[in-house]
Amino acid sequence: MIAPQGHHLAELNLGILKYDWDDPRVQYFVKGLDLVNGVAARSPGFVWRMDDAEMEFEQTHADGVMGANPRMASTLSVWEDVASLEHFVWNTVHKRFYDRKAEWYDMGASLRFCMWWVPVGHRPTMTEAMARFRHLEDHGPTDHAFGWEHLKEAQLWKASACG
Numbered sequence: 001m002i003a004p005q006g007h008h009l010a011e012l013n014l015g016i017l018k019y020d021w022d023d024p025r026v027q028y029f030v031k032g033l034d035l036v037n038g039v040a041a042r043s044p045g046f047v048w049r050m051d052d053a054e055m056e057f058e059q060t061h062a063d064g065v066m067g068a069n070p071r072m073a074s075t076l077s078v079w080e081d082v083a084s085l086e087h088f089v090w091n092t093v094h095k096r097f098y099d100r101k102a103e104w105y106d107m108g109a110s111l112r113f114c115m116w117w118v119p120v121g122h123r124p125t126m127t128e129a130m131a132r133f134r135h136l137e138d139h140g141p142t143d144h145a146f147g148w149e150h151l152k153e154a155q156l157w158k159a160s161a162c163g
Contacts, residue, residue, distance in 0.1 A: 002152070002153065003081060003082065003117060004117050006119060006120055007118060007119055008080055008081070008117070008119075008120055008122075009078065009079045009080070009082055009084075009085055009117060009118075010076070010078050010079075010115065010116050010117070010124050010129070010132075011075070011078075011079070011085060011115045012074065012113070012115075012130075012132065013076075013113050014066075014072075014074045014112050015073045015074060015101070015104075015105045015106075015112060016069060016071050016072055016106045017029075017071040017072075017073050017104055017105060017106070018071075018104060018105060018106050019071070020070070020071065021070075021071070025103075025104075026104045028100075029100075029103075032093075032097055035093060036093060036094050039093050039094065040088055040092075043087070043092065044084055045079050045081055045083070045085070045088075046077070046080075046084065046088070047077075047079055047080055048077060048078045048123055049077040049078075050076040050123075054126075055075075055076065058126040059074060064126070065126050065127050065130050066126065066130065073105070076124060076126060076129050078123065082153050082154050083153070085115075086154050086155075086156045087156070089156075091156070113147055114132050114145050114146070114147070115145070115146055115147065115151075116132045116144065116145050116146065117143075132145040133145065
């Protein structure tokens with residue numbers, strides 16, 4: 001699938017930590033968040049990421065759309081194109097954290113990641129993101145919501161995702 005003209009790529013990455021945020025077993029992950037998010041923000045093609053305060057509300061508050069789970073650790077961001085996101089995920093410090101995800105995340109849920117196209121300038125809400133995520137969960141990859149395998153131009157994930 002090629003990007004529709006005038007669109008950017010949105011992504012939602014969901015995770016539930018195995019342990020509380022202050023548990024020593026997840027501290028390397030917790031202390032690395034600023035580093036990883038900083039690299040993302042400085043990466044070519046990065047457009048936007050939901051700020052920490054809004055994300056925390058959506059994840060942990062009873063009025064948020066993510067189930068008020070105090071161990072939720074997620075990211076919602078927008079990238080100019082597939083190549084930019086793919087480079088950040090697989091060719092930066094992010095990959096070191098990805099490779100250790102089983103240490104920190106409850107890996108019971110199979111679907112953890114969703115992408116979709118948004119018009120340039122659009123900042124998705126968590127309500128929108130979760131609707132796309134549920135669509136992918138219920139219907140599999142479509143042009144409405146998809147994973148890496150739906151993007152013919154995405155190649156790095158094939159070799160890197162299994163690391």
